[in-house]
Amino acid sequence: xxxxxxxxxxxxxxxxxxxxxxNMYQCKDMLIKDVTVTAPGxxxxxxxIHMGDTSGITITNTVIGVGDDCISISLLCTAKIQCTGxxxxxxxxxxxxTNNKTMDICTNTKGCTKGCLKELACF
Numbered sequence: 001x002x003x004x005x006x007x008x009x010x011x012x013x014x015x016x017x018x019x020x021x022x023n024m025y026q027c028k029d030m031l032i033k034d035v036t037v038t039a040p041g042x043x044x045x046x047x048x049i050h051m052g053d054t055s056g057i058t059i060t061n062t063v064i065g066v067g068d069d070c071i072s073i074s075l076l077c078t079a080k081i082q083c084t085g086x087x088x089x090x091x092x093x094x095x096x097x098t099n100n101k102t103m104d105i106c107t108n109t110k111g112c113t114k115g116c117l118k119e120l121a122c123f
Contacts, residue, residue: 001027010034020047020074029056037064050074057086 001007002025013036014021021037024030032049039046048064051057051074064073 001025001030003027005029007031008033012036013038016040017046020050022049024049024051024054024057026053027051027057028054030054030058032057032059033061035059035062037062039065048073051086054086059086 001009001023004024004027006029007027008031009022010031010033012034015038017039021039022032022035037048049059059073
């Protein structure tokens with residue numbers, strides 16, 4: 001999705017994409033809810049959701065399970081290409097590979113967690 005304003009994606013399953021399952025570029029005020037992203041653990045380069053130059057994005061009640069390179073949600077943000085107002089609530093990140101490890105790596109971001117989620121360190 002590029003250049004979409006005031007949009008919603010809900011109630012869908014994105015299955016076994018060859019690259020990334022969802023891409024948002026220059027989108028504003030988007031709601032992503034009740035979405036399931038699934039890829040086998042041995043599938044190459046099957047990222048979940050990519051975002052760049054976006055604002056007002058809410059991702060809620062979403063399950064993301066991806067393959068080999070473990071990228072579930074990628075905020076492609078820089079000082080010039082900013083992501084602002086991104087909220088993730090009730091997002092379950094699952095690794096489909098063999099080592100069952102999840103982590104977050106954050107650049108140019110500030111965030112917090114709420115509810116039962118244990119906050120992961122950004123490194």
